[in-house]
Amino acid sequence: MVNNLELPIVQGACCLAILFAFTISAAALLFTLVETYIAVGGGVILLGFGGNRFTASAAEGYFPFVIRVGVRLLFFYLVLAIGVQLASQWNTALATVCKPVPAALPWWTTYGVPPTKIITTVCSGTIPVSVMLDYAGSPSSSPS
Numbered sequence: 001m002v003n004n005l006e007l008p009i010v011q012g013a014c015c016l017a018i019l020f021a022f023t024i025s026a027a028a029l030l031f032t033l034v035e036t037y038i039a040v041g042g043g044v045i046l047l048g049f050g051g052n053r054f055t056a057s058a059a060e061g062y063f064p065f066v067i068r069v070g071v072r073l074l075f076f077y078l079v080l081a082i083g084v085q086l087a088s089q090w091n092t093a094l095a096t097v098c099k100p101v102p103a104a105l106p107w108w109t110t111y112g113v114p115p116t117k118i119i120t121t122v123c124s125g126t127i128p129v130s131v132m133l134d135y136a137g138s139p140s141s142s143p144s
Contacts, residue, residue: 003126010129014136022083029076036069090135097131098123 043062050059100121 004129006129007126007132010132014132017136018087022080025076025080025083029073029080032069032073032076036073039066039069094127094132094135097125098127099125 039062043066046062047059049055101124102119103122104119
């Protein structure tokens with residue numbers, strides 16, 4: 001059934017590496033968002049201590065902290081936007097390499113839901129392993 005065993009192994013490894021990178025970035029973004037909401041929500045209480053000279057030092061560090069968290073949030077969104085754009089370019093480039101053609105799926109792959117055949121696109125050619133590794137390893141959208 002599988003002509004080339006190397007191809008699915010490389011595909012799985014590349015998919016897991018990309019999934020791992022996006023998962024780590026999304027988790028870091030989630031922690032930064034939670035930190036932002038806690039800082040903005042708790043800042044109202046903290047700024048209330050700024051009127052007394054004994055507690056003013058606690059309120060003085062609030063604004064630099066909020067600015068640091070905001071800059072970190074900006075860069076997380078920037079990195080994730082670049083990653084999504086790269087993944088979209090990889091998808092387009094790999095779709096042109098595999099030469100997609102329309103095909104009808106048989107009824108057993110549609111889980112018995114009518115219609116009995118669903119039109120989808122499948123690859124008519126194989127993607128060489130070297131091309132896949134070039135896209136996984138290079139930061140640009142078109143490896144040489």
